[in-house]
Amino acid sequence: MEYPHSFEELVECFKMLPGIGTKGAERLVYHVLSMDFEQVERFSDALLNLKKNIHYCQKCGHICEGDICEICQDSTRDQTTICVVESPKDVFAMEKLKEYHGLYHVLHGTISIMDGKTIDDLNIQSLFDRLNENIKEVIIATNPTRDGETTALFLAKLLAKQNIPASRIANGLPMGSNLDYADELTLLKSLEGRKKL
Amino acid sequence: MEYPHSFEELVECFKMLPGIGTKGAERLVYHVLSMDFEQVERFSDALLNLKKNIHYCQKCGHICEGDICEICQDSTRDQTTICVVESPKDVFAMEKLKEYHGLYHVLHGTISIMDGKTIDDLNIQSLFDRLNENIKEVIIATNPTRDGETTALFLAKLLAKQNIPASRIANGLPMGSNLDYADELTLLKSLEGRKKL
Structure with missing residues (x-):
């Protein structure tokens, strides 16, 4: 049946x-x-x-109900910093912090060898169209996964060619976690990224 | 945001x-x-x-695209046996067996003290409307859960009042399982329900 x-x-x-x-x-x-x-x-x-x-913002790729998202329209935001993220979810996560006041750029994915996705499959050309002498920093905030790291490295190289200062969000132990439960790679990154007190 | x-x-x-x-x-x-x-x-x-x-069959409560489902319309099926189940899913599960050739009745739920559902919330009046001297057996095939068992016992009592022969599907160890992994209640039911070889 x-x-x-x-x-x-x-x-x-x-x-x-x-x-x-x-x-x-x-x-x-x-x-x-x-x-x-x-x-x-x-x-x-x-x-x-x-x-x-719902459309993707023509400028940054974030979701919005018009052509340009409210973040890109907001002239009070710091126009000299762009935070590059994988997806619109990440923009909402960052905005919850209320600590970052710059602009965003949503890649809509990462480079992925497994899925056969290259840099050309990402929303990246529009990022380079936005870069000019006014941009003081591009914060690369892709996820600290294999594909996210690959994309970050690739992007950093492209930005270096254009002399745009790029930074990467820090890796290390999440707050409230235990050293003995951390995986080795996280612990290593945490050690490498240590800061003077 | x-x-x-x-x-x-x-x-x-x-x-x-x-x-x-x-x-x-x-x-x-x-x-x-x-x-x-x-x-x-x-x-x-x-x-x-x-x-x-998709509507519920006016006779048995099973899902169908017309007023009466194909099982109720099929006059070649055994019209003297009704298998009572909780939901349309169970009809499909039984039909997969290709072993049962009687009719069905779908209760659309069970008695549930936790959810405050009584016998009046079930598709049960139409079951009693179907019962007549031609019905030789009502197989109660609600799930062997607390609510399913409660409903089965309740239904069995109502059927006994009308002198309709009722039966309950067997409980015991599932085929391919291990005795030492079985929970106590299942093992007990399996022992109680033992058959002569």
């Missing part, structure tokens, strides 16, 4: 999302079945509206 | 689904952002079509 077509179709759709397999998708579809029609309509509209309303 | 409204709205919608929290929902929304518009449109349509096209 097979699932009805409309059921199977929604299972396939849920399976397009990351981390959702057949069993998980079926569970979600059963839940949608038990929801009110109004709720499902709201969900259906929300999906379309996301794609209709 | 806050997420754009359309973003936040879809996060809220994903959070209506079971097992999806704020972080998980945000991750899914970022993925939807990276999907093609056609794919998102398909997803959006699939949600609506599910609610529009």
Whole structure:
């Protein structure tokens, strides 16, 4: 016995999302079945509206509802510093700090040998278009993963060619952690990056 | 800094689904952002079509695209046996066996003290409406969980009042398992339910 077509179709759709397999998708579809029609309509509209309303900022690549994001539009922000991140999530994480007041640039990914992604697959040309003599620092804040580090090194080289000062966020022990639970690489980075007191 | 409204709205919608929290929902929304518009449109349509096209069978409560499901419509099936299950998933699980050829009745849940669900919240009146002198056996196949067992006992009592023969699926060690890994209750049920060879 097979699932009805409309059921199977929604299972396939849920399976397009990351981390959702057949069993998980079926569970979600059963839940949608038990929801009110109004709720499902709201969900259906929300999906379309996301794609209709949310765009990537033409300047920095961050998500926004217009052409240019509110950060790029904000002239009170420090226009001389650009923080380069992998994804819009990272912009929200940085903004939560309320410590960084410069601009951002979202790469939308990293170089990845495994996934066959090169520098050309990233939102990088628009970064170089933004660089001029006014830019005093580019902070490279890609994740400290294999791909993130590769991208950071590559980017640093490109920036050095143009004489743009670049920096990399620090690696080390996370606050509140224990030395004896830290992995070796983190501990090594922590030692290498030690500061004078 | 806050997420754009359309973003936040879809996060809220994903959070209506079971097992999806704020972080998980945000991750899914970022993925939807990276999907093609056609794919998102398909997803959006699939949600609506599910609610529009899939109904519960008026006879047994199973899911179907018409008023009466294909199992209830199939006159070649054994009309004297009804297998009572908790949800449509269970019908599909039973049908996979290709061993059971009777009818089904889907309760859509169980009695649950924790969730404040009583027998009146289940699709049970329509079960009793179906019972007549032709029914030779009602197999109670709710899950062997606390709530499933409670429901089975309750149902068995109601059926006994009407002199309808009821049976319960067997509990015991799952095939391929190890005695020393089995929990005590399962082992006890397995011993109690032993059969002569």
